[in-house]
Amino acid sequence: MSAAVSEGRRPATPSTTEPAWVRRSLIALALVFLTLFLFVPLAAVFVEALKKGLQVYWAAITEPDAVSAIRLTMIAALVAVPLNLVFGIAAAWAIAKFDFRGKNVLLTLIDLPFSVSPVIAGLIYVLVFGLQGWFGEWLRDHDLKVIFALPGIVLATVFITFPFVARELIPLMQAQGTEQEEAARVLGAGGWQMFLRVTLPNVKWALLYGVILCNARAMGEFGAVSVVSGHIRGQTNTMPLHIEILYNEYQFAAAFAVASLLAGLALVTLLVKFLVERRIQRSTISV
């Protein structure tokens, strides 16, 4: 955002600017809003987390239940992100470079997780794989547990983070067209050579950006995971769920301590995103 604004910066002319007092009050309003709704809450997380000292903080994030929640969140993200990376590239490739029947249906399907409430997404999996669901009995007979277990959490996370990579790649790939790929083919490149040497380098920054967003969402997802997890402490609690439980039990310092980890992750994500965006801008300006 900020990069895009500064790029279009021009000396203000009387015809496009407002009186100084209007400008100043608009800026002040925006700053007050940002402070109240973004900076204060973020600061509050860290302040609350460290209120009772570093020792309490450390204890809160190293107690077995917290460690288990952190591990589970990591596992879910580690499965969901690579899966959606592969899926996103494949879908974007198909949509951007080929014409086929049902292309718009596929596009709409990719957007489905954005438009469906996460809680509904979780419920869908309960209805399909839960004990009373379609495959419930079959799964029980074969001693497979999906709902209230790791597979369910991973499934819900994959579903929720489905669109991020594909959505990031499709517009860019569409804009780039197929000429470079055709050039590569004519020059004798095989399918993989074309993909690895031409297509992938052309979208690498957008791809990284998509992965960052996908990862942030995978780790932070609450609604869908909450429905399928069953909240079993030390077993099926992810970080967001663990935080909720701690908070409900009035263990504020511990809740904020774990929350600070997620918030820290968000900040790191934003930083990486900012750096990547700067890269994207440089490479698109130069092309």
Next chain:
Amino acid sequence: MSIQVRNLNKRFGATVVCDNLNLDIGDGELVALLGPSGSGKTTLLRIIAGLEVPDSGSVLFHGEDATSADVRERKVGFVFQHYALFGHMTIFENVAFGLRVKPRDVRPSEATIRAKVMELLTLVQLDSIAGRYPHQLSGGQRQRIALARALAVEPKMLLLDEPFGALDARVRKELRRWLRRLHDEVHVTSVFVTHDQEEAMEVADRIVVMNQGRIEQDGPPDEVYDRPATPFVLQFLGDVNVFHGRLGSAAGKDGEISFVRPHELDVVPAAAPGTVEATLVQALTVGPNTRLEFRRSADQSFVDVEMARSDWMALRDRLGLATGSTVHLLPRKVTRFAAEDVDFDPAAMI
């Protein structure tokens, strides 16, 4: 390598873009596919390259059927209108691409690749900028790099899709001559697509004029210009005046339409056999040439006459011409077609 196209058909939806095409291109020839947009020339080129699959018909390379051969196996060099250079690679790597993606057993050594690429960059006179990226180059330079990249794999033929279409007029002119010279040096069979008749006349050994998926005429530039086979070719290759009915000293038949190019009309003071009476509407001088716009007395239609500026000055002084003067126009060369062959609207071609 020679190219033969046999009974080639291709349609996109309801639009026929290649309508039973037959074409022979000899070894080492430089051929232009000339036609308006939508005439099927680019599709024909892409089918020859293997980037498009024909609905029916075949493409033969040196007599061997290549219709179902994969793009990679055809060993063609293709130059795209918008260059299609790889933006994330240096100029050197762009040119080296075709060599680097060869299967390991036939891939040249790093030293050979380096020598080959530098040789090609010298050929296109851009060896000094091997380390730059495509976006740092001008349009003309990019297109030369695209050519060098296509030549790197030692293609059996070079196919160019509107290679100068995206360049400004001056650079175009320069690159045309340069392509002509390059072809004289390298002698690889080359086919290029263009909608610019001047470009086709200047560069090609042979011009194939296409319209609505069909080949209208196929011949050397002079022949296509002087003896157009169809009214379309006549009109596409340059400005022309249209006269309905009898014109000129030769006995014209009724129902014929006569065409006279603007520079093949003489302005004479008195009526003579074959002349047309007309009034001068305006005279426009652009550079060395003057274009005179006349209105025919008979049917009020406009007739253009073109001559050298100096000739116009002399003529004006000799006949005392001014806007509104009535004179007579004598065609030196008339091309006639039966009216039923002239089935298109000349205005639609602008």
